[in-house]
Every structure is written in structure tokens, then in C-alpha cells.
Amino acid sequence: MLEATPSTRLFPNFAGDALKTWVFHNRVTLVGDAAHTHGGAFAAGGSLAIDDAYALSLALNHVWPAWKAQDGKPSSQDLATILSIYEKTRQPHINRVLSVVKQQVVGRRGAEEETDAELVARIVNRMDPSWISEHDVEGSFVAALTEREEEVALTNAKVVERKIKQMPQANL
Numbered sequence: 001m002l003e004a005t006p007s008t009r010l011f012p013n014f015a016g017d018a019l020k021t022w023v024f025h026n027r028v029t030l031v032g033d034a035a036h037t038h039g040g041a042f043a044a045g046g047s048l049a050i051d052d053a054y055a056l057s058l059a060l061n062h063v064w065p066a067w068k069a070q071d072g073k074p075s076s077q078d079l080a081t082i083l084s085i086y087e088k089t090r091q092p093h094i095n096r097v098l099s100v101v102k103q104q105v106v107g108r109r110g111a112e113e114e115t116d117a118e119l120v121a122r123i124v125n126r127m128d129p130s131w132i133s134e135h136d137v138e139g140s141f142v143a144a145l146t147e148r149e150e151e152v153a154l155t156n157a158k159v160v161e162r163k164i165k166q167m168p169q170a171n172l
């Protein structure tokens with residue numbers, strides 16, 4: 001069959017490193033393959049992209065629910081909050097996926113050819129990849145909200161502390 005094939009077209013298949021952030025200028029974000037290219041490993045790109053979109057919709061509905069849409073556009077602060085919650089919801093899971101891809105797929109490229117026995121052993125002992133597609137997006141979303149609320153509370157506490165320090169001491 002291979003010899004009878006007149007021509008072939010090869011499409012590059014890249015796996016990239018994890019990005020530090022998916023959010024730019026607090027108003028643009030990456031989703032799906034654009035945010036995390038994993039070279040098609042574990043046939044997971046479709047579910048990862050759908051889970052990203054779901055996480056983004058959860059963050060959007062939390063900060064700027066449908067009833068607010070009648071009031072016009074979300075504020076810059078709303079947008080920054082939405083994108084931050086989205087990123088916090090998905091990035092830890094995706095980073096874990098990318099590190100496994102790097103270790104188990106990319107890291108093997110160019111390795112010495114396996115014997116049949118080694119190949120069989122590797123397939124028999126391979127990781128169960130179901131956790132990649134079965135990410136608890138809603139649980140991570142709640143955790144991301146809590147983390148963000150703690151960060152905001154800490155920042156507010158620091159601002160109050162700084163203001164108190166700047167106040168002239170009362171003459172008691």
C-alpha cells in the first residue's frame with residue numbers, strides 16, 4: 001500500500017511547553033489548542049478545549065450573569081476577574097497534562113528503538129489517561145473562586161494596614 005501511494009502530505013504535530021499565562025492585558029485570553037498544544041497525545045485535545053470553554057462560561061456567568069447584559073458591556077475590572085478565574089480553574093490541570101506529555105510522549109522521541117517485549121511492557125503498564133478528560137471543572141472553578149477571594153481579602157487587608165501606618169498618630 002505504501003509503495004502504491006503516489007504522494008503524501010505531512011502535517012506538523014507540535015507539543016509545546018506550558019505558557020506562563022493565557023491572559024493578555026486582562027482582556028484577551030487563549031482557549032483550547034491555542035492555550036496548550038499537546039501534540040495530539042491521548043486524543044484529548046477536543047475534551048480539553050470543551051472543558052476550557054465550559055470553565056470560561058462558568059467564570060463569565062459568575063461575574064457577569066445574563067441579567068447584567070442588559071446594562072451594556074462588562075467593565076474592565078469584570079473582564080480581568082472573569083479571565084483570572086478562568087485561568088485559575090484550568091491552568092493547573094493543563095500544566096499537569098503537558099508535563100505528562102513531555103515526559104511520556106515528547107521525551108521518548110528519538111529514543112532507541114524498543115524491542116517487542118519492551119513495547120508490550122510499556123503498553124501494559126501505561127498510565128490510565130481518563131483523568132485528563134475527566135477533569136472536575138466545576139470543583140476547580142469553586143476552588144479558583146475561593147483562591148481569588150482569599151487573594152482579594154489579603155490585598156485589601158494590606159491596603160488597610162498601609163493606610164493605618166500612614167495616618168498621623170493620634171495625640172492621646
Ligand SMILES: Cc1cc2nc3c(=O)[nH]c(=O)nc-3n(C[C@H](O)[C@H](O)[C@H](O)COP(=O)(O)OP(=O)(O)OC[C@H]3O[C@@H](n4cnc5c(N)ncnc54)[C@H](O)[C@@H]3O)c2cc1C
Binds near residue numbers: 031032044047
Ligand atoms: C488529525 C487529528 C485528529 C484528532 N483526533 C482527536 C481525537 O480523536 N480526540 C480529540 O479529543 N482530539 C483530537 N484532535 C484534536 C482536536 O481536534 C483539537 O484539540 C480541537 O479541535 C481543538 O479545538 P480548538 O477549538 O482549540 O481549535 P480548533 O478546533 O482548531 O478551532 C480553531 C478554529 O479557529 C479558526 N481560525 C483559525 N485562525 C483564524 C482566524 N485568523 N480568524 C478566524 N478563525 C480562525 C479555525 O479555522 C478553526 O475553525 C485531533 C486533531 C487532528 C488534527
